[in-house]
Amino acid sequence: MKDVDYIIAGAGASGLSLLHRMIFHPFFKSSSILVIDQSLEPNTDKTWCFWSKDQDPFGYASMLEHSWPSLAVGSSNVHRSESISPYVYHCLKSESFSTTILDQAKEAANVTLLEASIESFSHDGDHAIVNTSEGVYRAKWCFQSVLSKPSDSSQSSDIQLIQHFTGWEISSSTPAFDPSTALLMDFNTPQGNGLTFMYALPFSETDALIECTLFSKSRMDETFYEESIKNYLESEFNLTHDQYTITRRESGNIPMETTSYAPRINERTLSMGVWAGHTKPSTGYTFSRIQTQVDRVITQLISGVDPTPAGQSPTRFRIYDLMLLSILDHEPANGRPIFDTLFKRNSIHDILRFLDESSHLGQELWIFSRLPYAPFFRSMARHPLKILQGGS
Numbered sequence: 001m002k003d004v005d006y007i008i009a010g011a012g013a014s015g016l017s018l019l020h021r022m023i024f025h026p027f028f029k030s031s032s033i034l035v036i037d038q039s040l041e042p043n044t045d046k047t048w049c050f051w052s053k054d055q056d057p058f059g060y061a062s063m064l065e066h067s068w069p070s071l072a073v074g075s076s077n078v079h080r081s082e083s084i085s086p087y088v089y090h091c092l093k094s095e096s097f098s099t100t101i102l103d104q105a106k107e108a109a110n111v112t113l114l115e116a117s118i119e120s121f122s123h124d125g126d127h128a129i130v131n132t133s134e135g136v137y138r139a140k141w142c143f144q145s146v147l148s149k150p151s152d153s154s155q156s157s158d159i160q161l162i163q164h165f166t167g168w169e170i171s172s173s174t175p176a177f178d179p180s181t182a183l184l185m186d187f188n189t190p191q192g193n194g195l196t197f198m199y200a201l202p203f204s205e206t207d208a209l210i211e212c213t214l215f216s217k218s219r220m221d222e223t224f225y226e227e228s229i230k231n232y233l234e235s236e237f238n239l240t241h242d243q244y245t246i247t248r249r250e251s252g253n254i255p256m257e258t259t260s261y262a263p264r265i266n267e268r269t270l271s272m273g274v275w276a277g278h279t280k281p282s283t284g285y286t287f288s289r290i291q292t293q294v295d296r297v298i299t300q301l302i303s304g305v306d307p308t309p310a311g312q313s314p315t316r317f318r319i320y321d322l323m324l325l326s327i328l329d330h331e332p333a334n335g336r337p338i339f340d341t342l343f344k345r346n347s348i349h350d351i352l353r354f355l356d357e358s359s360h361l362g363q364e365l366w367i368f369s370r371l372p373y374a375p376f377f378r379s380m381a382r383h384p385l386k387i388l389q390g391g392s
């Protein structure tokens with residue numbers, strides 16, 4: 001058994017975010033850090049976006065792929081775009097994120113990178129123990145983001161939706177995109193399989209990532225997303241198939257659930273990331289929440305306090321998430337009118353603040369007062385106990 005101070009099990013968004021902070025903080029200079037992942041090749045599979053007021057969000061400024069000062073939403077053949085100041089919508093590609101941080105790790109004398117499959121976690125009271133295909137490792141603390149959804153029924157949620165999507169990164173032969181504005185949600189695409197919208201990240205006038213996204217119970221056949229993207233490029237950007245090349249494909253499923261996942265595997269192993277419940281259930285956004293948890297863990301370790309899981313969202317936000325998920329689950333046809341009204345009657349900036357959970361109650365009541373009431377009352381009637389328990 002080999003001993004280190006910290007094990008980071010999983011080198012994805014949360015593992016590498018934690019590692020980045022540890023590498024640059026003087027407190028960890030004399031600590032040994034072991035990073036384990038089944039593959040330490042830089043990941044090209046994800047494009048992470050988030051909004052922030054900071055010029056150097058989370059210290060990642062040099063890794064950002066693109067930043068948009070404006071966002072657009074589309075509905076009923078109308079696109080409305082507006083500045084989201086003081087927020088900026090940022091994009092980070094997993095490839096440059098993992099390349100940069102793994103290179104930093106290779107330069108750091110106190111970090112060891114291990115490519116191995118993690119088989120199990122245990123502890124001996126004072127230490128976390130990680131069993132891998134390449135041996136057994138022991139540490140004061142382990143931070144894991146490798147375990148997927150727990151299968152035991154006590155963790156199952158009565159609403160189990162997913163945000164599922166496929167995107168094409170394309171390069172067009174003629175200028176077609178406005179690189180100053182990202183398209184957050186465009187509902188000008190056939191509905192009928194669950195709330196469906198297009199998402200577009202224009203990196204230049206000729207390069208963009210276009211995604212077809214649904215909020216529903218299960219993935220569609222791959223041809224559905226691909227046909228939707230093809231049709232959308234033609235109808236919204238006048239691009240026929242011979243006018244662009246697909247340079248990369250991206251797809252994923254993000255859980256949209258009100259379940260509280262176990263924040264610890266054992267006394268010495270803390271979970272992070274999606275399966276620690278860091279995803280905002282009603283939107284799928286996770287990246288910023290991971291950074292908040294990383295900050296918290298770093299502060300606790302530096303202060304000599306045992307690291308603890310992130311607290312849950314405030315009760316009222318958990319209830320809002322539950323109500324929206326219930327509507328999307330039980331009356332999906334009402335999803336689009338709700339989002340339409342939300343975007344028509346509120347500034348995008350106000351919606352981002354609300355989704356960030358940094359609005360105050362008065363602002364939230366104002367937003368709700370201008371939405372169709374009935375579906376929300378029906379969702380409350382469907383889950384009275386959960387509402388009383390605070391949404392989870």
Ligand SMILES: Cc1cc2nc3c(=O)[nH]c(=O)nc-3n(C[C@H](O)[C@H](O)[C@H](O)COP(=O)(O)OP(=O)(O)OC[C@H]3O[C@@H](n4cnc5c(N)ncnc54)[C@H](O)[C@@H]3O)c2cc1C
Binds near residue numbers: 010047147272273
């Ligand atoms: C395609 C995609 C796009 C997304 N875009 C956004 C976005 O724009 N904004 C946002 O806020 N959120 C987004 N998300 C949601 C979320 O931010 C990401 O899923 C994020 O990567 C989650 O981080 P994580 O650390 O939990 O998991 P991951 O980043 O998936 O990392 C888990 C790591 O564990 C490793 N691993 C797994 N099993 C084992 C094993 N047995 N042994 C060893 N290693 C193992 C994997 O190789 C991986 O490196 C997106 C999700 C997906 C799938």
